[in-house]
Every structure is written in C-alpha cells, then in structure tokens.
Amino acid sequence: MIPQARVEAAIELLDQIIQAVRDEGSAADRLISQYFKTRRYAGSKDRAAIRSLVYRAIREIGDCPINGRAAMIQLAQNDAELAFLFDGSMRAPAPISDKEFAEAAKISQKNTSLLPAWLAEKMAASDIDTAEQNALLGRAPLDIRFNPHLTDIDTVLAAFPEGQVISGLPYAVRLPEGTKVDQSPLWKSGAIEIQDAGSQWASSICQAQLGMKVIDLCAGAGGKSLALASDMLANNNAAKLDLIACDTDRNRLSRLQPRAERAKLPPIEQRLLNPKQEEKALGDLAHQADLVLIDAPCSGSGTWRRNPEARWRLNPTRLQRVIDTQSHLLDVASQLVRPNGYLVYVVCSVLDDEGANQITAFLNRHPDWTVENPDIQAGCLRGDGRRFTVLQDKSDGFFVSRLRYIGR
Numbered sequence: 343m344i345p346q347a348r349v350e351a352a353i354e355l356l357d358q359i360i361q362a363v364r365d366e367g368s369a370a371d372r373l374i375s376q377y378f379k380t381r382r383y384a385g386s387k388d389r390a391a392i393r394s395l396v397y398r399a400i401r402e403i404g405d406c407p408i409n410g411r412a413a414m415i416q417l418a419q420n421d422a423e424l425a426f427l428f429d430g431s432m433r434a435p436a437p438i439s440d441k442e443f444a445e446a447a448k449i450s451q452k453n454t455s456l457l458p459a460w461l462a463e464k465m466a467a468s469d470i471d472t473a474e475q476n477a478l479l480g481r482a483p484l485d486i487r488f489n490p491h492l493t494d495i496d497t498v499l500a501a502f503p504e505g506q507v508i509s510g511l512p513y514a515v516r517l518p519e520g521t522k523v524d525q526s527p528l529w530k531s532g533a534i535e536i537q538d539a540g541s542q543w544a545s546s547i548c549q550a551q552l553g554m555k556v557i558d559l560c561a562g563a564g565g566k567s568l569a570l571a572s573d574m575l576a577n578n579n580a581a582k583l584d585l586i587a588c589d590t591d592r593n594r595l596s597r598l599q600p601r602a603e604r605a606k607l608p609p610i611e612q613r614l615l616n617p618k619q620e621e622k623a624l625g626d627l628a629h630q631a632d633l634v635l636i637d638a639p640c641s642g643s644g645t646w647r648r649n650p651e652a653r654w655r656l657n658p659t660r661l662q663r664v665i666d667t668q669s670h671l672l673d674v675a676s677q678l679v680r681p682n683g684y685l686v687y688v689v690c691s692v693l694d695d696e697g698a699n700q701i702t703a704f705l706n707r708h709p710d711w712t713v714e715n716p717d718i719q720a721g722c723l724r725g726d727g728r729r730f731t732v733l734q735d736k737s738d739g740f741f742v743s744r745l746r747y748i749g750r
C-alpha cells in the first residue's frame with residue numbers, strides 16, 4: 343500500500359473505533375483485527391504502519407474526536423510528513439482545508455491534556471499529577487507470573503535470560519517488550535501466565551492459603567482466581583481447593599476452567615450471579631468465608647496503557663454507574679466474611695472515587711470493620727488502602743484495601 347492509502351485506512355478504522363465508543367461497541371483491538379481479516383491485500387508492514395497511526399491518534403488525542411479524518415488532521419498539525427500525505431491522489435485522503443486546520447488548532451488549544459478535561463480534573467483531585475496521567479497512556483511492560491507448583495524462578499530465568507525479577511513479588515518476572523511468551527515450552531506446559539505486576543500485588547495482598555474458604559466475587563475469566571489458587575496450593579499437591587469464583591458474565595466465567603486445567607490446578611467452583619440478586623446465589627455462604635476478594639468493575643483508568651480508547655468511552659454517568667456497583671458489591675461481600683475474616687477490595691483505577699473514597703464510605707456504613715493493610719514495599723498509602731501508579735510502581739494503576747470483619 344502507498345503511504346497515502348495507509349492514512350486513509352487509519353481514518354476508516356478510527357471512524358469505526360469512534361462509532362464503537364459512542365455505541366459501547368467492540369474494543370479498538372478487536373475492530374482492527376476484524377478490519378484486516380477482510381483486507382488481505384494489506385501486508386504485515388502496512389498493518390503495522392496503519393495500527394501505529396491509529397494508536398498514535400488514540401494515545402495523543404485527549405477528547406474523542408468527531409471522526410477519523412478529524413483525528414488524523416489533529417495529528418497532522420504537528421507532523422508535516424503526515425499532512426503532506428493528504429494530497430487527494432488516488433486512495434489518498436482529500437487535501438486538508440484551511441477550515442479543517444483552524445478547527446483542529448482550536449481543539450488542541452482547548453484541551454492540552456491527554457485526557458478528556460473532566461477526567462484530567464478528577465485525576466488532579468486524586469493527586470495524580472500530569473506526569474502520572476500521561477504515563478497512563480504510555481506502553482505497558484510484559485510481566486509474567488509463574489506457578490510455583492509447576493516450576494521455579496531458576497527455570498523461568500533460564501528460559502527467559504533477559505527476564506528481571508520484580509522485588510517483593512516472588513512469582514513475577516518482567517520480560518522485554520515483544521518476547522514471544524506463547525512459544526515457550528513453559529507457557530505450553532501451563533507453568534506461566536501473562537499478568538501485570540499490579541494484578542500480582544493485588545492477589546498477593548490477599549494472602550490466600552490452603553485451608554481457607556475463599557470467594558472471588560468478580561472473577562471474570564479468572565486472572566486473579568488462578569493466582570489465588572496457585573498461592574493456596576504453593577508447593578502442596580492438594581486435590582481440592584475451597585475457592586469459589588463468581589461473576590455475572592457467563593462468557594467470561596466459562597474461560598476459567600480451561601485456564602485452571604492448563605495450569606494443572608484442582609477444579610475451582612464457579613457460581614454465575616444475577617446483578618443485584620447476588621445474595622440469592624450466595625446465601626449458603628453467609629459469614630462463612632475466610633477471605634472475599636472483590637476485583638470490582640471499574641473505570642479501568644489504571645489500565646489505559648492496554649486499551650487507551652477506554653478513556654474516550656468513559657463519561658460521568660458511566661463512571662457513577664461503576665461507583666454504585668462497587669459500593670453494592672462491598673455490601674454484598676461484607677455479608678460473606680466470617681468474624682475475623684478478610685475482604686480485599688481492588689480496582690484497576692487510580693481515581694479516589696473508586697478507591698479511597700469507597701473504603702471511607704464503606705467503613706462509615708459498616709463500623710464493625712477495620713483496615714488491616716499489609717506492610718509491603720510497593721504502592722503508597724492512599725486513604726485506607728494502597729495505591730499503585732504507573733511511574734512510581736512500574737505497574738498498571740491499582741487501588742487495594744484489605745479489611746477485617748471485627749463483628750460477631
């Protein structure tokens with residue numbers, strides 16, 4: 343493809359992505375792979391170049407643009423080579439008019455942040471400075487977690503000699519970008535998983551052990567359930583784990599068992615929940631659990647490096663919706679924990695409304711709970727929890743709080 347046609351393709355793709363943002367449709371990554379499936383003429387270099395243009399627009403433009411052409415013109419303002427490709431030739435985008443340039447300049451002047459203005463304000467109010475905000479749109483590292491019942495750190499480092507251990511996380515290794523993890527025999531044998539250090543910190547703060555009754559209330563496809571199961575198993579060959587993985591999304595939950603089998607873990611009980619009727623499915627577990635993990639649905643602001651267009655999808659109404667669900671799930675979980683048992687609340691967000699403020703409100707509603715965060719060498723105290731941020735912790739952004747039920 344000629345460079346002009348690549349720009350035109352990026353515009354088409356951005357049109358689809360922007361439409362999906364408005365309709366709560368598919369994620370950018372999925373739309374991009376669907377787009378290329380029907381355009382076999384695009385070679386690997388074309389695909390890489392188009393993808394890179396699309397993601398540049400998504401990462402660099404704070405507010406969702408009105409369409410793909412407006413997005414590319416916004417980039418072209420500071421990129422003469424790109425602007426030059428709008429030459430109106432066959433398969434090229436039409437030349438940029440003065441009006442379009444003026445419009446793009448107006449938008450750039452209005453929003454100087456990489457985030458929509460309302461979100462930049464919320465970040466600042468949560469003490470996330472501009473450098474941390476911008477880091478949320480950078481590139482994410484590649485972290486793996488190994489299963490100690492299947493392998494050990496020496497074997498992992500021998501398989502990935504450029505891997506680096508992550509201090510404080512006994513099963514984590516950071517790999518160079520682009521490492522082909524899925525081609526390693528360790529991957530094929532189920533001994534390693536891809537999992538960000540932030541997620542690993544969240545699971546490790548749970549301190550799950552064999553013999554505990556553990557409920558993962560928002561298990562999704564089981565990322566943290568697998569980590570909890572692996573911690574519970576440690577080096578034992580237990581045939582049974584008392585771990586119950588729940589979620590309201592049947593599709594996601596159905597991916598857990600095959601993953602557990604791949605990791606050679608004992609079966610993990612699953613319960614499909616109905617939103618707002620969770621107690622019905624969990625009635626038999628009232629005040630039974632030693633540990634409940636809530637890896638709550640959230641804005642995902644801490645993981646925008648992996649899907650940066652997610653910040654365009656967020657608006658105050660959608661944010662309030664997840665905040666309400668988080669507080670409801672905290673109340674549901676509070677009914678499941680036994681006296682002296684623990685509740686670990688996690689969000690992959692750095693916003694106080696989803697983190698520290700949620701725990702303050704929970705403790706006001708439930709005076710028979712106290713905070714017992716472990717003393718670890720990562721994250722920073724934030725209200726009654728610890729917050730992990732991209733620049734400071736070199737992980738995705740997370741908030742984690744460990745609470746103990748001191749009622750009877």
Ligand SMILES: C[S@@+](CC[C@H](N)C(=O)[O-])C[C@H]1O[C@@H](n2cnc3c(N)ncnc32)[C@H](O)[C@@H]1O
Pocket residue numbers: 559560561562563564565566567588589590591594615616617618620637638639640667671
């Ligand atoms: C952050 S994701 C969980 C990710 C997962 N724990 C992992 O480590 O891969 C949040 C999950 O909460 C689920 N969820 C949303 N509302 C829920 C509810 N009322 N009860 C239980 N799960 C819910 C979503 O379906 C989603 O899978």
